[in-house]
Amino acid sequence: MQVFMLSKPQPLSGHCSSHVTMNEVKASLRDLEQRFILFRQQQFIFIAALDRTRENAHDKTRPVSTIAQVQNYLDHYCNNTTDRRILSMFLDLCRDMSQFCDKLQELNPYSCSPHDVLEKCKVLLSCNNDMTNLRAKYPHDEVNHLSCEESKNHYGAVISLLPIVLDYIKDGIGIIERAQYEAVRNNRCEMQRTAFSK
Numbered sequence: 548m549q550v551f552m553l554s555k556p557q558p559l560s561g562h563c564s565s566h567v568t569m570n571e572v573k574a575s576l577r578d579l580e581q582r583f584i585l586f587r588q589q590q591f592i593f594i595a596a597l598d599r600t601r602e603n604a605h606d607k608t609r610p611v612s613t614i615a616q617v618q619n620y621l622d623h624y625c626n627n628t629t630d631r632r633i634l635s636m637f638l639d640l641c642r643d644m645s646q647f648c649d650k651l652q653e654l655n656p657y658s659c660s661p662h663d664v665l666e667k668c669k670v671l672l673s674c675n676n677d678m679t680n681l682r683a684k685y686p687h688d689e690v691n692h693l694s695c696e697e698s699k700n701h702y703g704a705v706i707s708l709l710p711i712v713l714d715y716i717k718d719g720i721g722i723i724e725r726a727q728y729e730a731v732r733n734n735r736c737e738m739q740r741t742a743f744s745k
Contacts, residue, residue: 569727572654572720575647579640579716583709586636590692593637594702596630601701611705614641615674637709644712645672651716654723664715664722671712683707 586593600620601607611617621634648668670676681704683689689706693699 569654569720569724572651575650576716576720579644579647580713582636582640582643583713586633586640586709587689589633589636590689590706592629593633593706594693594698596625596633597702597705599626599630600624600634610679610701610703612677612679613675614638614672614708617705618674637705640709641672644709644716645669647716648672648719651719651723663719665719668712668715668719671708671715678704678708680704681707681711683710687711 597611597617597620601609601611601624603624603626604620617634618638621631621638625631625634645668648665652665671678671681683706687707687710689710690699690703693702693706
């Protein structure tokens with residue numbers, strides 16, 4: 548099952564003009580969550596793939612700090628099918644989450660502030676964003692499953708990315724739902740005031 552594919556984003560107006568419903572959004576979110584759970588269950592395979600490709604690239608001293616770095620390992624230093632599969636799985640999730648954020652922003656005309664959680668997602672998911680200091684905290688335990696401090700330093704950021712982004716996406720959906728509820732309520736109140744004034 549794939550998340551919905553996107554057309555070129557349209558200019559945002561003062562109201563929601565998207566044909567995507569919240570039910571479709573939530574179905575796509577569930578799909579992303581299921582794919583993330585499957586990826587998280589293979590964290591050790593992902594770390595092993597990064598370890599091998601970093602060694603092939605003679606890049607063992609540098610932490611994995613950007614999505615572009617993972618893409619480079621996949622494109623140039625990946626020598627087996629298992630490593631290609633898990634690195635591709637990570638990169639596909641990054642791409643689809645970024646596209647999902649674009650679609651959510653179409654639902655919310657007030658979501659373009661740099662402080663907006665969806666904008667934060669898009670920054671985190673940009674190819675060259677430096678996520679060196681990114682760490683997922685409780686209740687996420689991905690970092691705790693890394694075997695030693697050296698491993699946490701090298702891989703703590705890259706394995707923290709997806710759970711943090713998913714949390715931001717859920718927050719963004721909650722904000723959109725509340726805004727839509729308020730808009731409907733305000734519209735009803737306005738209709739009632741208009742009816743009483745006649």
